[in-house]
Amino acid sequence: MNPILQALQGQLVVSCQAYPGEAMNEAVTMAQVARAVVEGGAGGVRAQGLESIRLIAAQVTVPVIGLWKDGTDPVFITPTATHAVAVAEAGAHVVALDGTRRPRPDGLTLAQTITALRERSTALVMADCGSLDDALAAQDAGADILGTTLAGYSGERSMTVGPDLDLVSEIVAACSLPVMVEGRVHTPSQAQAAMARGAFAVCVGTAITHPTTITGWFEAATRAGSNDRAASREAL
Numbered sequence: 001m002n003p004i005l006q007a008l009q010g011q012l013v014v015s016c017q018a019y020p021g022e023a024m025n026e027a028v029t030m031a032q033v034a035r036a037v038v039e040g041g042a043g044g045v046r047a048q049g050l051e052s053i054r055l056i057a058a059q060v061t062v063p064v065i066g067l068w069k070d071g072t073d074p075v076f077i078t079p080t081a082t083h084a085v086a087v088a089e090a091g092a093h094v095v096a097l098d099g100t101r102r103p104r105p106d107g108l109t110l111a112q113t114i115t116a117l118r119e120r121s122t123a124l125v126m127a128d129c130g131s132l133d134d135a136l137a138a139q140d141a142g143a144d145i146l147g148t149t150l151a152g153y154s155g156e157r158s159m160t161v162g163p164d165l166d167l168v169s170e171i172v173a174a175c176s177l178p179v180m181v182e183g184r185v186h187t188p189s190q191a192q193a194a195m196a197r198g199a200f201a202v203c204v205g206t207a208i209t210h211p212t213t214i215t216g217w218f219e220a221a222t223r224a225g226s227n228d229r230a231a232s233r234e235a236l
Contacts, residue, residue, distance in 0.1 A: 011043025066092025099127025
């Protein structure tokens with residue numbers, strides 16, 4: 001097995017990203033977050049943007065899965081071969097890209113994109129898929145890792161409350177490549193359930209590295225509890 005895959009097998013990967021316009025959307029901040037999650041036991045880091053990838057790759061000792069979100073087309077996760085090469089050159093050990101069967105902005109197929117990357121880099125490829133058909137096509141195209149990242153976002157499957165565990169089972173049964181579960185993994189029990197379905201690794205983002213969203217969860221729960229208490233008093 002490739003040494004990078006060996007390092008990722010059975011591990012928690014943490015996605016260290018912030019949304020545009022947020023206070024934490026700085027490469028230096030994301031590098032600090034990456035160091036913190038590695039100290040907590042993360043076996044890999046997923047990073048967005050060339051500068052964040054450069055800083056994080058220089059400061060952590062675990063594999064870095066890099067991507068570049070760009071453009072307004074439906075395919076915007078490392079959408080072209082040029083993006084993929086740039087992500088690899090920034091220091092990513094694994095290049096994550098849109099692994100769906102949708103048209104790519106540069107007109108290349110997924111297989112052609114992977115071939116172009118292979119000609120310039122030894123980085124592995126993670127295909128962010130939205131369905132079983134995507135995963136099968138990505139495997140045929142030459143990807144090294146299959147991700148469930150786009151399940152519920154590409155229009156082929158309904159949005160699940162947590163990770164799409166049924167899709168995990170389908171891909172594991174039908175494909176020979178490692179499957180990384182990513183997308184809406186919000187609790188440790190969901191991560192455990194994904195591994196029980198045969199996942200190679202689990203990637204968690206929002207629930208660990210997005211304080212705005214996490215704060216919103218707790219605020220909503222606190223407000224709901226306060227409302228319940230008030231209603232209970234009124235009923236007395």
